[in-house]
Amino acid sequence: YPDTLNCARVLLEDTIERFGPDRRCLVSPELTWSYGDLLRHANQVAHVLVADYGIVPGNRVLLRAPNNPWLVACWFGVLRAGAVAVTTMSLLRSGELRAIAEVCRPSLALCDPRFTDGVDLPLLDFDELAARCADKPAEFEPVATAADDVALLAFTSGTTGKPKATMHFHRDVLANSDTFARHVLKPEPDDLFTGTPPIAFTFGLGGLVVFPLHVGAATLLLERATPAELAEAVRDNGVSVLFTAPTAYRSMLANGLADRLTGLRRCVSAGEALSRSLWQDFFDTTGIRLIDGIGATELLHIFIAAADDDIRPGSTGRAVPGYEAAVLDANGRPVPDGMPGRLAVKGPTGCRYLADPRQRDYVRDGWNITGDTYVRDRDGYFWYQARSDDMIISSGYNIAGPEVEEALLGHADVAECGVVGMPDEERGSLVTAYVVLRAGVTGDDRKVKELQDFVKQRIAPYKYPRVVRFLDALPRTSTGKVQRFRLRQLG
Ligand code: 3UK
Known part of the structure; x- marks a missing residue:
C-alpha cells in the first residue's frame, strides 16, 4: 500500500471511479443509497465533525447504532476526517459503554436516537446529525492519513475482565479484503451482501461494509433479523452473499427455511466452530458449500478458511494467502502435524492492544496466539479442537x-x-x-x-x-x- 492511504477514499472514490456514482450501494428496509449518496452523506458528516465539533485527526469518535445506512455514513465520515472510529454494539449496557469510554476516551459519540441511553459523552444523535448535515457541502477532501495511522478501535468480545481495544490501521482495513475476500470469497460487483453480525463486530464490518464496497457490490443492512427474517430477506431481495454464524445456519435448517436460500452464491460462517455435520446437512439441503473461516478481533478478520473444492468438511481450511499459520506447544515450538497445540498466526494484520499488558500474552515472537487449540494435517488443513481454555482433562x-x-x-x-x-x-x-x-x-x-x-x-x-x-x-x-x-x- 502507498505510504499515504485513507481507506475511506479507496472504498468510496475509487469504487465510484470504476462504476459511477449511481451504482446501488446500501439497501435497508427503509431506503436505498447509491455510492454517490453514501459519499455525500459521509462528507457532510465529516464537515459536521470538523466544523461544528472541532474534531481533529486522531480524535476518537464513538458510534452506536444497529446496522443501518447512517451508521455506515458516520463510519466513513469519521475516517474521512482522519479520526478514529470506535463502533459499539447497540445492545451494550451503560456499564459496558463506560468501560469502553474509559479505555479509549472518545471526544464525541454519534448515536442512533434509540440508543443514546447510558452514553456519558458529548453526544449527537442521528436526527440532529442529519439536520446539521443538510447545509454542509457535499464535497470533503479526505484527510491524507498514513497507511499506518489508526483507522478504528475494535473491542474484543472478550468474556472476562476489562475490555480490550484493538487498533487497526487504514491499510489493515483493506488487507483483509485483499487476502480473504480476494482469494477465498471472490465477491463480484453484482453481488448483494447481507448478514447478521453487527458492524461494531469486525466480522460484520468486513462482511457487510468493506468487502462489498471494495468491489462495487451492494449490501443489505438489517437491524435485527431472526433466522426466519434473515431467510426471507435473502429470498425477497435476491441476496447472493451471506455472512452469519453457525447457530443461524443451524436454526434456518431446523426451521425448514432452506428453500429461501437457494439464490445464495456464497455463505460465510465464522465466530464459532462449524461442525462437519452442520456443513453436510446444509450442503445436502441447499446444495451450498458453507465457507468456514476463523477470524478474530485482534486480526480484524478471517485468516484461515476454504471455499469450493478446497473445502474439507469439518476443517476450518488453510491459511488464507498472505497469512502464515502454525500449531505450537507451550514453549512456542511447532508440534508435529496431527498433534493438538496452540494456533499461531502471522500476516498483514495483527494484534495491537491499546495500552494493555495482555499484549504480551497474545503476541509472542511475532506470532499471534489466538487462544484456540487446533490440529494441522499433512495437507495444511487446520482442524479446530476447542478454545484452549475449553479443553477438558478428565x-x-x-x-x-x-x-x-x-x-x-x-x-x-x-x-x-x-x-x-x-x-x-x-x-x-x-x-x-x-x-x-x-x-x-x-x-x-x-x-x-x-x-x-x-x-x-x-x-x-x-x-x-x-x-x-x-x-x-x-x-x-x-x-x-x-x-x-x-x-x-x-x-
Ligand atoms: C473463535 C472460531 C472456530 C475462535 C471474528 C470472523 O469471531 C471473531 O472474532 P472474536 O474476537 O473471536 C475470536 C475467536 O472466535 N472463532 C471465530 N471463528 C471461528 N472458532 N471456527 C471458526 N470459524 O476462538 C477465535 O479465537 O469475537 C470472526 C471475522 C472477524 C472476527 N472478529
Whole structure:
C-alpha cells in the first residue's frame, strides 16, 4: 500500500471511479443509497465533525447504532476526517459503554436516537446529525492519513475482565479484503451482501461494509433479523452473499427455511466452530458449500478458511494467502502435524492492544496466539479442537468440549448445547453438558441416560458427558458466542 492511504477514499472514490456514482450501494428496509449518496452523506458528516465539533485527526469518535445506512455514513465520515472510529454494539449496557469510554476516551459519540441511553459523552444523535448535515457541502477532501495511522478501535468480545481495544490501521482495513475476500470469497460487483453480525463486530464490518464496497457490490443492512427474517430477506431481495454464524445456519435448517436460500452464491460462517455435520446437512439441503473461516478481533478478520473444492468438511481450511499459520506447544515450538497445540498466526494484520499488558500474552515472537487449540494435517488443513481454555482433562484424557457438543447435536431432541469441564476430585474434571431441548421435549432422567448412550455410540465412550443439565437457553456474548465460562459458573 502507498505510504499515504485513507481507506475511506479507496472504498468510496475509487469504487465510484470504476462504476459511477449511481451504482446501488446500501439497501435497508427503509431506503436505498447509491455510492454517490453514501459519499455525500459521509462528507457532510465529516464537515459536521470538523466544523461544528472541532474534531481533529486522531480524535476518537464513538458510534452506536444497529446496522443501518447512517451508521455506515458516520463510519466513513469519521475516517474521512482522519479520526478514529470506535463502533459499539447497540445492545451494550451503560456499564459496558463506560468501560469502553474509559479505555479509549472518545471526544464525541454519534448515536442512533434509540440508543443514546447510558452514553456519558458529548453526544449527537442521528436526527440532529442529519439536520446539521443538510447545509454542509457535499464535497470533503479526505484527510491524507498514513497507511499506518489508526483507522478504528475494535473491542474484543472478550468474556472476562476489562475490555480490550484493538487498533487497526487504514491499510489493515483493506488487507483483509485483499487476502480473504480476494482469494477465498471472490465477491463480484453484482453481488448483494447481507448478514447478521453487527458492524461494531469486525466480522460484520468486513462482511457487510468493506468487502462489498471494495468491489462495487451492494449490501443489505438489517437491524435485527431472526433466522426466519434473515431467510426471507435473502429470498425477497435476491441476496447472493451471506455472512452469519453457525447457530443461524443451524436454526434456518431446523426451521425448514432452506428453500429461501437457494439464490445464495456464497455463505460465510465464522465466530464459532462449524461442525462437519452442520456443513453436510446444509450442503445436502441447499446444495451450498458453507465457507468456514476463523477470524478474530485482534486480526480484524478471517485468516484461515476454504471455499469450493478446497473445502474439507469439518476443517476450518488453510491459511488464507498472505497469512502464515502454525500449531505450537507451550514453549512456542511447532508440534508435529496431527498433534493438538496452540494456533499461531502471522500476516498483514495483527494484534495491537491499546495500552494493555495482555499484549504480551497474545503476541509472542511475532506470532499471534489466538487462544484456540487446533490440529494441522499433512495437507495444511487446520482442524479446530476447542478454545484452549475449553479443553477438558478428565482422568488424564484430553477431551475437546466442542467434539462432545457435535455428538449431542446429532440427537434429534437437542436444539443447542455447551459442554464444559467441572472440577471433580476423582477425575480432575467432569465432562458436563448443558442442553437446550427442542420445544415439547421433556428433560428428565430418562432423557439424560438416552443422551449419554447416544454420545457413547458416536464417539469414544470415555468422552460422554457424565453430567447432563437442561437449560432454556445458553448464555451468549453480544456477538453470539456461547459463554462457556458462565456455564462453568453454573456448577
Ligand atoms: C473463535 C472460531 C472456530 C475462535 C471474528 C470472523 O469471531 C471473531 O472474532 P472474536 O474476537 O473471536 C475470536 C475467536 O472466535 N472463532 C471465530 N471463528 C471461528 N472458532 N471456527 C471458526 N470459524 O476462538 C477465535 O479465537 O469475537 C470472526 C471475522 C472477524 C472476527 N472478529
